[in-house]
Amino acid sequence: MSTYDADDLLSENALNAAVSALANRNAHHLQDMTPAEQQEAAGHWRALAIDVLVAVRATVTNPEIGPAINEGGPGRAVIVLEDSGEEEINVHVAFHPELQQLGDDQVAGTPAQITAVSMIDTLGEEGGEGAEPGPA
Numbered sequence: 001m002s003t004y005d006a007d008d009l010l011s012e013n014a015l016n017a018a019v020s021a022l023a024n025r026n027a028h029h030l031q032d033m034t035p036a037e038q039q040e041a042a043g044h045w046r047a048l049a050i051d052v053l054v055a056v057r058a059t060v061t062n063p064e065i066g067p068a069i070n071e072g073g074p075g076r077a078v079i080v081l082e083d084s085g086e087e088e089i090n091v092h093v094a095f096h097p098e099l100q101q102l103g104d105d106q107v108a109g110t111p112a113q114i115t116a117v118s119m120i121d122t123l124g125e126e127g128g129e130g131a132e133p134g135p136a
Contacts, residue, residue, distance in 0.1 A: 075110025
């Protein structure tokens, strides 16, 4: 059995393979789309792929977490920063279990999750734009 680095799951090759698999699975829809719709779909599929691969990476690097969300188990927040042009970045965030929406832009979560929300808020303030925490 060969070994690998869990970070390879978030490599460009892995992300491209996942997006390609989603595109193949949805080829019948893709052919009916305009180029702009195809580009939007590819962006959506990339975000889905990042969510899935981040969850897989978290599970293989910490077997105690397991693939399912355990009530009362550890919460987690995974932040992926991805280059998007020379001075732009995309921020993807995955929370497990999901944050609770309290209203008035307030959320409840575990200590790790609230720390991640604070970090994202700080990144948004420094970048001049409000970052919105949510699924990656």
